[in-house]
Amino acid sequence: MGAPGTARARARTALTREILDVARRQLATVGAAGLSLRAVAHELEMVPSGLYRYFASRDVLLTALIVEAYTAVGDQAESALAQTRDSNHRDRWCAVCTSVRDWAVAHPQEFALIYGSPVPDYRAPTDTVAPSARVYTLLLGILSDSARAGLLAPPSTQAPLPTTLAEDAAALLSALNFSDLTPEVLLRGITAWTQILGALSQELFGHLGGAFRTNADLFTHTVELTADLVGLAPRR
């Protein structure tokens, strides 16, 4: 294995990893609000103050967990997309969305950590924006592929977009290097992604009372509606 530098450095990275693992496991059972530095330290058989040599504060540890959660769901979505490389664009869209739900259902507390209400007040954006954009970018890439293949149905627009909205959308498109997409399609993509996250929030946070026996069916139905919304060609 890679042994970078001194023994002390190796021990440091190993213990840092171990702290994160224990914290992530405790997070899964007790939630972000209930995550206790003392409990993490106790499980590692060290004193609470010792943790501060590895994470400057509880918020820093939470930020690291947030980044890990973003990369986890990003990895899962990317592998799901890779396994459907030769399917049509709609199926790839649905596969990515389903993989996100699979991850969220398997890790509800981590989902709440990254997509729920911020725990204390705001979160440090700098480290988390890049990992958070991955799933997002994946979905836009599918739309871009479909548009380049001439298969993306143009949005049945009825009113022109407000100018500031169109400008911001165009700026975001060029910033993300999606020159194949129009501002209208980008906004539909954003709306679709919002829809997916909203559906998962409703389901995982218990906001839609147990009215539906199989939330998976409700979710796939929602995903199909988002595919229609963004203009992906229907099956058959």
Next chain:
Amino acid sequence: MGAPGTARARARTALTREILDVARRQLATVGAAGLSLRAVAHELEMVPSGLYRYFASRDVLLTALIVEAYTAVGDQAESALAQTRDSNHRDRWCAVCTSVRDWAVAHPQEFALIYGSPVPDYRAPTDTVAPSARVYTLLLGILSDSARAGLLAPPSTQAPLPTTLAEDAAALLSALNFSDLTPEVLLRGITAWTQILGALSQELFGHLGGAFRTNADLFTHTVELTADLVGLAPRR
């Protein structure tokens, strides 16, 4: 003023009200996670343990605040709907959605309290389900009116619903006394409401990085898309 019963009973209800008001005001500044019983008691110039004669625990107080928040947004949505009684159905739909956003932007912490990730683990559902259904029912009522007037566009369905999903939707329809709506329309309504909540979560929790200068424009665009989704007749 209504003086129900003894002086002690009146003092009790008055102090209960006062506790709730102080708690709600502190909630607005410090958030649900940071709400402190001791701080509330201190502002009321009483000792922390004295609070327990009025609320059995912090969670009970939070539940009361949740009910109040649901009632507040429900009242605002109902008054917004009442002011557009003679408009077309689409405008009424948009008015209700906009009023919800107005309330959410004005009371972000209360929005997070009722629509965000649950604070400790789960929330006691019994007292909160009835107030939480109000906005929801309002929107379905607009759809029911539109359907009864023959103005609701049938959903361009492409695949039949899974049986369990259709059954659950039908059961929910009869439970809510919306016999004018089909399961397909109910599911679109649920999806639309999920979309609204998702958009507000994204905006208020800062999940869509400040990419858009005017979130209000983005939201109205989203609302129009939901109106299209549920089949409300377009303007003009």
Next chain:
DNA sequence: AAGATATCAAGAACACCGTTCTCGATTCGG
């Protein structure tokens, strides 16, 4: 009207939390 009873405010105490500081022991770099 007087005694029994329930409710009240107040305080002390417990167990937990995040965080800071100090203090020897250990390890690293020159």
Next chain:
DNA sequence: CCGAATCGAGAACGGTGTTCTTGATATCTT
């Protein structure tokens, strides 16, 4: 090899929700 940096451990501070005890006060019953 020795100065310097890093480490684990412990004590301590101020904060939290919650429970219990105590004595005063209001209500209900006879």
